[in-house]
Amino acid sequence: MKLNIYNTISRKKEIFEPINPKHVGMYVCGPTVYGNPHLGHARPAITFDLLFRYLQQLGYKVRYVRNITDVGHLENDADSGEDKIAKKARLEELEPMEIVQYYTESYHNAMSALNVKSPSIEPRASGHIIEQIEMIEKIMENGFAYEVNGSVYFDVEKYSKSFHYGKLSGRIIDDLLANTLDLDGQDEKKNSFDFALWKKASPEHIMRWHSKWSDGFPGWHMECSAMSIKYLGEKFDIHGGGMDLLFPHHECEIAQSAAALGFESVKYWLHNNMITINGQKMGKSLGNFINLEEFFTGSHKLLTQPYSAMTIRFFLLQAHYRSTLDFSNEALQAAEKGLARLMTAYGSVSKLKVSETSTISINLDELNQKCFDAMNDDLNSPILISHLFDAVKTINLIISDNEQINKSDLDKLKSILDTFILDVLGLVPENNSTNEAVLSDVINLMLNLRMEAKAKKDFELSDKIRNELNKIGVEIKDKKDGFDWSLKS
RNA sequence: GGUCUCUUGGCCGAGCGGCUAGGCACCGGUCUGCAAAACCGUCCACUCCGGUUCGAAUCCGGAAGAGACCUCCA
Numbered sequence: 252m253k254l255n256i257y258n259t260i261s262r263k264k265e266i267f268e269p270i271n272p273k274h275v276g277m278y279v280c281g282p283t284v285y286g287n288p289h290l291g292h293a294r295p296a297i298t299f300d301l302l303f304r305y306l307q308q309l310g311y312k313v314r315y316v317r318n319i320t321d322v323g324h325l326e327n328d329a330d331s332g333e334d335k336i337a338k339k340a341r342l343e344e345l346e347p348m349e350i351v352q353y354y355t356e357s358y359h360n361a362m363s364a365l366n367v368k369s370p371s372i373e374p375r376a377s378g379h380i381i382e383q384i385e386m387i388e389k390i391m392e393n394g395f396a397y398e399v400n401g402s403v404y405f406d407v408e409k410y411s412k413s414f415h416y417g418k419l420s421g422r423i424i425d426d427l428l429a430n431t432l433d434l435d436g437q438d439e440k441k442n443s444f445d446f447a448l449w450k451k452a453s454p455e456h457i458m459r460w461h462s463k464w465s466d467g468f469p470g471w472h473m474e475c476s477a478m479s480i481k482y483l484g485e486k487f488d489i490h491g492g493g494m495d496l497l498f499p500h501h502e503c504e505i506a507q508s509a510a511a512l513g514f515e516s517v518k519y520w521l522h523n524n525m526i527t528i529n530g531q532k533m534g535k536s537l538g539n540f541i542n543l544e545e546f547f548t549g550s551h552k553l554l555t556q557p558y559s560a561m562t563i564r565f566f567l568l569q570a571h572y573r574s575t576l577d578f579s580n581e582a583l584q585a586a587e588k589g590l591a592r593l594m595t596a597y598g599s600v601s602k603l604k605v606s607e608t609s610t611i612s613i614n615l616d617e618l619n620q621k622c623f624d625a626m627n628d629d630l631n632s633p634i635l636i637s638h639l640f641d642a643v644k645t646i647n648l649i650i651s652d653n654e655q656i657n658k659s660d661l662d663k664l665k666s667i668l669d670t671f672i673l674d675v676l677g678l679v680p681e682n683n684s685t686n687e688a689v690l691s692d693v694i695n696l697m698l699n700l701r702m703e704a705k706a707k708k709d710f711e712l713s714d715k716i717r718n719e720l721n722k723i724g725v726e727i728k729d730k731k732d733g734f735d736w737s738l739k740s
Numbered sequence: 741g742g743u744c745u746c747u748u749g750g751c752c753g754a755g756c757g758g759c760u761a762g763g764c765a766c767c768g769g770u771c772u773g774c775a776a777a778a779c780c781g782u783c784c785a786c787u788c789c790g791g792u793u794c795g796a797a798u799c800c801g802g803a804a805g806a807g808a809c810c811u812c813c814a
Contacts, residue, residue: 282814291814298814335812420809426742427810471812493814498743523814524745530806535813569763570753575746575807582752585764592763595777633754637762647778651771
């Protein structure tokens, strides 16, 4: 079975065949860096991290481009629209680039905690203004854009005479016309569904660049078109992002690229579904999002406890990327326990007793194949995980002497788990602050027992505790009213 | 209003016409000085109403409920 992925544009699973054998180009819409990364950001990051890892596992050389949006993204499409980042800057009286720097770092930190691999290239919109302007010029030359008062708009009606506008999202132009009546501030545009390619900046607008039309900034969809083409070529394999970007963002990207190049750039469109909270989308605008940092520390009021980054990752991977996933403490706790069982078993593989013969009831070649089949079926990570739990069962049976395994099977087993748990799912054994806290508690417990022994004048026991701890590497300092300790370095 | 999607057991979540998904929780058992872990086993499903079929959670039609997009959002 070959890799099949669900292509949003055809609305069905298709066999994945890269344009250039062995090489894959993949572009994913990254964050707009004007706020702390939340659980919603983790979903596409982990979904496409999974795809990135799996493509590499299959032997492809992948160039993965994920942008940082640090300009554009108007508050609305009207003249009063202002740059989202500029707005936040004014509120906090910071330079826009200060905001960008801060939240980019915050995003990177969260991603690295989640063990999301860095993309091959992480271009910024602000660093590609020239490319965007050039592309707008091309679109104008081809007659699919018009200028009004220093702003440039995409002419959707004209475009739709030569191309199919709405093919990705299933939207029909006439319907759009009928349903965008109540938006105001559309006076510059020929049609309400036209969208900005270049926007003239108002005098107070901080982020602005020169162009032949005006001092202004690029429209919100331009960056992805310009940067994907720059780094992946005019035709590339995969474009991903959240489902909420399907319209208008991705639809407009298709139109821009086709208007500039004469053909479409993207072969496979992939979209991850949303995370819901009490059945509703978790989103910035709804104010019901939980920051990743809040998950790690448990500081949000909806959280009954902290959840580690790996728990979050596992939680997301236990659901298929195209399904909505509902957040709840119960579900997170279940994920935490399940992950612990998986990783405990994985950690004990290297300590398994090797026997002459294998009596294991599981067929390892079959298991390996099933794991690949699961991933090949549109990245079905929940199924993959269910197969890995079959391996967990086998490991535990060997530990409890109910089954035996020989050297070659053990190697096979280990290799399967390394491949799928570490490389593909990207789960890493956690040895974090929790462990340190436990260690500290354990040592204090030992020393308190020693205090009790001393009080009972059981010096034999108290000395034994001290000497043994010493041997392990714990230095003990007795004090008048208790004790102190440190780890020998 | 338009376009689209979803509705599975106590909870999460697979499933794409016939075969135990899986995880978590619960209950019973084995093991254990006790407990935990582990293992074995039990229980609990497919929103409703029609239809197609030898056979439907799975296909078709209808109803109800929920959600997404149509405006910045992953």
